[in-house]
Amino acid sequence: MAVQVSVIMLGVRDVARAKKFYVEGLGGDVEQDYPGFVRCKLGDGSSLALYEWEAAAQDAGVSAEGSGFRGVSFHFITDSRDEVDEAMRTAEDAGATVVKAAAATNWGGYFGYFSDPDGYLWKVTTAG
Template identity: 80%
Template sequence: MDTKLKVSVIMLGVKDVARAKEFYVDGLGCEIEQDFPGFVRCSLGEGSSSLALYEWEAVAQDAGVSAEGFGFRGSSFHFLTDSREEVDEVMRTAVAAGATVVQEAAAATWGGYSGYFSDPDGHLWKVATDS
């Protein structure tokens, strides 16, 4: 068997599934694939992984770890766009949906253009273009 690693679903532990659902579905336009009490799975578009929103405590319990923790979690999600205008548009849309700007979009030292926002639970998203 030739198995290659791929990410089928990205699951985020969230404090309030209804609020997270509103942010990602109503605010950012994700489409619901499954919707159950305490759990929602969304499509991020063709060719992308799905996004699952699951109660924070339930994720920790499922994994057998403590739900306590704070600060930077050592990961971020990246949305690569085709233009600076699209970066700015995504940032504005995220903020209108309830995101917090962590780093304003600006020219990057590596030659591109990028910014960071966090969702209502503090998960970091980088929006960038290399043009």
């Protein structure tokens, strides 16, 4: 059996804040909503679970300590520069921090980065 991603789970410090960011701010649709846990649909097929940070660490059997770059970023690929700019504005309006403003690259692309309220990085980019 080949491995596939069904749901991406993020350990967050404040589930209500993360839910507001991803659902109200970025337009996700709630699939499950329990105290300390929310799962929402993002776009056409991606699901994101938001779980209390300490509970997520306990669930995995690891320490809840950790900070800084987590070695992962999420990528949202759009069809145009205008869509990149729109997504960046929407995220910032929802409470994201723009980490790297959208700009053209020397290879012809266009992208920027924002971080969600828990510091998870999102790259918004054109397809090519």
